[in-house]
Amino acid sequence: MANAHQYRISPINPAAHIYEVTVTVAKPDSAGQEFAMPAWIPGSYMIRDYAKHVIAVRAESDGREVALEKLDKSRWRAAATSRALTLTLEIYAHDESVRGAHLDATHGFFNGTCVFPAVVGQESQRCVVEIVAPDAPHGKNWRVATSMRRDGAAEYGFGIYTAADYAELIDHPVECSALSIGEFEVGGIPHAIAIRGKTRVDMARLCRDLQRVCEQQVSFLGAPGDLDRYLFLLNAPGSGYGGLEHRWSSALICGRENLPARGDEGISDEYRTFLGLVSHEYFHLWNVKRMKPAAFTPYDLSQETHTGLLWVYEGITSYYDDLALVRSGMISVESYLELLGQTATRVLRSAGRRRQSVQESSFDAWTKFYKQDANATNAIVSYYAKGALIALCLDLKLRKETAGSVALDDVMHAAWQRWGESGEGMPEDGFEKLCIELSGLDLQDFFNATVRGTGELPLDALLKSHGVDFALRRSAGATDKGGKNADDGTLPQVWLGAILAARNGKTIFVSVDNDGPAELAGVSPGDELVALDGLRIDIASCEKRTRRYRPRDKSTLTVFRGDELIELRLKWQEAPVDTCYLVSAAETDDDMAARRSAWLGQ
Numbered sequence: 001m002a003n004a005h006q007y008r009i010s011p012i013n014p015a016a017h018i019y020e021v022t023v024t025v026a027k028p029d030s031a032g033q034e035f036a037m038p039a040w041i042p043g044s045y046m047i048r049d050y051a052k053h054v055i056a057v058r059a060e061s062d063g064r065e066v067a068l069e070k071l072d073k074s075r076w077r078a079a080a081t082s083r084a085l086t087l088t089l090e091i092y093a094h095d096e097s098v099r100g101a102h103l104d105a106t107h108g109f110f111n112g113t114c115v116f117p118a119v120v121g122q123e124s125q126r127c128v129v130e131i132v133a134p135d136a137p138h139g140k141n142w143r144v145a146t147s148m149r150r151d152g153a154a155e156y157g158f159g160i161y162t163a164a165d166y167a168e169l170i171d172h173p174v175e176c177s178a179l180s181i182g183e184f185e186v187g188g189i190p191h192a193i194a195i196r197g198k199t200r201v202d203m204a205r206l207c208r209d210l211q212r213v214c215e216q217q218v219s220f221l222g223a224p225g226d227l228d229r230y231l232f233l234l235n236a237p238g239s240g241y242g243g244l245e246h247r248w249s250s251a252l253i254c255g256r257e258n259l260p261a262r263g264d265e266g267i268s269d270e271y272r273t274f275l276g277l278v279s280h281e282y283f284h285l286w287n288v289k290r291m292k293p294a295a296f297t298p299y300d301l302s303q304e305t306h307t308g309l310l311w312v313y314e315g316i317t318s319y320y321d322d323l324a325l326v327r328s329g330m331i332s333v334e335s336y337l338e339l340l341g342q343t344a345t346r347v348l349r350s351a352g353r354r355r356q357s358v359q360e361s362s363f364d365a366w367t368k369f370y371k372q373d374a375n376a377t378n379a380i381v382s383y384y385a386k387g388a389l390i391a392l393c394l395d396l397k398l399r400k401e402t403a404g405s406v407a408l409d410d411v412m413h414a415a416w417q418r419w420g421e422s423g424e425g426m427p428e429d430g431f432e433k434l435c436i437e438l439s440g441l442d443l444q445d446f447f448n449a450t451v452r453g454t455g456e457l458p459l460d461a462l463l464k465s466h467g468v469d470f471a472l473r474r475s476a477g478a479t480d481k482g483g484k485n486a487d488d489g490t491l492p493q494v495w496l497g498a499i500l501a502a503r504n505g506k507t508i509f510v511s512v513d514n515d516g517p518a519e520l521a522g523v524s525p526g527d528e529l530v531a532l533d534g535l536r537i538d539i540a541s542c543e544k545r546t547r548r549y550r551p552r553d554k555s556t557l558t559v560f561r562g563d564e565l566i567e568l569r570l571k572w573q574e575a576p577v578d579t580c581y582l583v584s585a586a587e588t589d590d591d592m593a594a595r596r597s598a599w600l601g602q
């Protein structure tokens with residue numbers, strides 16, 4: 001393996017958030033070796049131009065400096081040399097997200113996309129990485145957590161690691177800090193969770209719960225042949241939420257108080273959300289990390305890569321994440337129906353579902369879903385939330401119309417065999433064709449309407465056939481996420497048709513619904529709400545005051561637009577019935593009950 005690329009990452013200046021990275025190429029391109037930094041990270045579909053954080057770069061060979069030419073925003077070319085060539089970069093790392101790189105005196109975290117340049121033309125070479133400990137006094141109790149294979153480093157230690165090629169190198173995020181680590185097994189495969197941050201978590205319980213979730217997923221699709229270890233990297237700050245999937249690991253962020261402490265029993269709503277996140281990222285190890293769209297095979301990390309299939313990879317994963325919780329018995333059917341009701345509520349509250357299909361949302365994720373502005377609620381639909389509901393509808397429709405002989409589970413099995421184990425990319429029409437082929441049903445109209453259309457989904461009838469009633473009500477207010485029947489007769493009768501948020505002590509319209517009362521009155525996103533009917537109003541008093549109005553009542557809104565005070569005339573409208581909750585039907589026949597238990601496993 002003399003030709004393996006030798007990478008080295010060193011936290012040279014934690015106070016200034018700077019890593020030094022070197023890569024030594026044994027046999028550089030005789031025409032001049034090119035190096036490139038990725039413009040994006042797989043799993044997060046937005047151009048991030050990681051090269052912008054490179055603050056210094058130089059090349060040398062045989063102890064002599066080699067000229068470097070910058071070719072574009074992300075690429076450099078070194079002058080031709082016949083000897084080993086070393087590129088050295090200094091990289092600023094102050095992004096705490098799961099997509100970034102971060103370094104300070106308390107820890108280091110990085111994704112390979114942020115720190116390791118590709119050796120262009122030699123990406124298939126093996127990579128050896130030395131992860132260097134910071135100089136004292138930093139890093140005294142630090143350990144290293146990564147799914148990268150050790151090649152001399154002690155377990156959880158600094159030292160030498162290795163990856164089969166560049167694609168694998170950038171698929172192993174690394175966390176270095178005073179970690180809390182828990183270990184467990186799933187089907188004989190070692191799994192671990194490494195937590196950064198001060199936490200009072202009950203590690204034994206956390207491991208038991210994660211094991212149960214992972215076992216459910218493994219029992220569904222079977223462990224991939226190359227899954228010989230798995231690591232959850234969890235950053236647990238005061239607040240935050242997010243995750244990014246990788247082939248042998250995932251990087252998660254979750255508020256530390258959402259994790260179970262010693263002595264806690266039961267599953268709080270927040271912990272249920274965390275378990276859903278774990279389940280989601282773990283399911284991705286099949287769905288998108290190994291089975292992926294043809295457009296991602298291989299990834300082109302230099303530019304946007306469009307596919308209309310993100311609803312399959314994120315929507316179906318969003319469907320199976322919570323489904324695994326109920327199927328494993330971790331949560332009750334009622335709890336699961338609450339989660340489904342919340343997902344339906346999110347979709348119903350975004351008028352953008354009438355403008356954009358999930359296929360379009362997938363394709364334009366780069367510039368729309370990942371770059372949401374104040375008009376997002378009117379213009380776009382989430383391929384996660386609506387994608388999960390399409391998966392639900394598809395599952396129930398298959399079960400119903402094939403009398404239980406084909407379910408979405410069977411489609412996923414067949415998809416995994418066709419595109420997962422082989423590593424061949426899924427064509428854009430592959431998933432729909434597979435559903436039709438397996439079920440023998442004519443599903444073209446269903447896919448045209450749900451995937452490419454913008455009408456309402458047939459949730460009501462399909463859920464009913466599985467013994468679940470679909471119900472709608474008005475919203476109780478800004479904190480009402482749906483999922484529960486909260487109609488005690490005091491729900492507000494009118495709505496403003498806008499979302500308000502407190503910012504720097506001001507009450508700001510962050511979004512305004514098309515054709516809602518606020519928009520018809522002339523409110524723009526960004527306006528500051530000062531008074532309602534001549535009385536000062538803030539976010540805390542707004543909901544209470546709103547309850548006093550009835551449809552067609554008139555009010556005066558006083559707002560600042562920039563520094564100009566404006567008075568607007570508002571006519572209240574009846575609040576929409578946009579909040580969904582699902583309940584087990586009071587009356588079910590045996591068929592319905594059998595279908596429901598085959599679906600939910602309870």
Ligand SMILES: [Zn+2]
Pocket residue numbers: 245280284313314317
């Ligand atoms: Zn996802």
